[in-house]
Amino acid sequence: MRLLADKLACVRGGRIIFENVSFTVAAGETLAVVGRNGAGKSSLLRLVAGLVPRSAGRLVLEGGSDLGIGEHVHYCGHADALKPALTVLENLAFWQSYLGDLWRDPLDALEMLAIEHLADMPTSYLSAGQKRRLALARLLVSRRPIWILDEPTAALDRSSQSVLAGLMQEHLNSGGLILAATHGDLGFEPARTLEMAV
Numbered sequence: 269m270r271l272l273a274d275k276l277a278c279v280r281g282g283r284i285i286f287e288n289v290s291f292t293v294a295a296g297e298t299l300a301v302v303g304r305n306g307a308g309k310s311s312l313l314r315l316v317a318g319l320v321p322r323s324a325g326r327l328v329l330e331g332g333s334d335l336g337i338g339e340h341v342h343y344c345g346h347a348d349a350l351k352p353a354l355t356v357l358e359n360l361a362f363w364q365s366y367l368g369d370l371w372r373d374p375l376d377a378l379e380m381l382a383i384e385h386l387a388d389m390p391t392s393y394l395s396a397g398q399k400r401r402l403a404l405a406r407l408l409v410s411r412r413p414i415w416i417l418d419e420p421t422a423a424l425d426r427s428s429q430s431v432l433a434g435l436m437q438e439h440l441n442s443g444g445l446i447l448a449a450t451h452g453d454l455g456f457e458p459a460r461t462l463e464m465a466v
Contacts, residue, residue, distance in 0.1 A: 269331035269413055270294040271316070271445060276325035278311045285311045287324065291462050295331070295413070298436070298446040300454065303464030309449035310345065310418050312464065316447060317343040317416050332413070342367075342412040344420060348403040352392035356383065359391055360405055367410035377408035381431060396423040404432060407439075415439060417448040421455075429455055 270292060277287035286308035293299040301309045314320045316327065318338030329337045350359050360374040378384040381401040386394065394402065400423040407415060415436070421429045433455025436446060448454060 272328045274326040277323040279323040295443045297459035300458035300461045301449040307464035341414045343416045345418045348399045357387040363406045364409040371411040372408045377405040415446045
């Protein structure tokens with residue numbers, strides 16, 4: 269599988285967020301998207317995930333099924349996309365049902381991210397780091413080959429960052445690919461880096 273972007277552009281509210289962005293990322297590779305705040309990193313990730321429209325350019329997934337790129341993607345952005353009134357386990361079960369392509373049991377995913385003891389707690393009571401780990405657990409309950417992660421280590425302590433790095437490496441080893449916007453260390457060396465300029 270290979271994701272190819274050619275001269276992508278994003279215009280929002282009449283303002284050019286970025287233009288002429290091209291990259292290639294293949295199975296087993298990570299593309300780290302770096303740059304200053306406001307450079308368009310998050311907008312690029314959302315565009316690739318199909319959440320905002322392309323203003324120009326071409327985006328192609330080679331080696332995928334006939335489904336659109338968005339159907340191959342796990343997107344984990346700044347917002348954790350959790351329902352506060354649901355328990356930790358209910359939130360994860362909802363996402364597994366919604367995303368389909370069942371993979372790991374939700375309790376196993378919670379255990380891998382060291383929050384299984386919070387399974388029956390309302391999500392509204394979680395700390396920022398615990399909410400982030402729950403959001404990342406979505407990656408483990410439904411199999412999707414493309415992980416699009418916006419600042420994935422935000423709000424995580426060092427131990428949780430190490431766990432995430434291991435999960436990302438496991439995903440790459442199984443033929444997945446990762447597109448990640450980051451200001452810091454991902455815990456391993458990315459195959460490529462894309463610098464977004466303001």
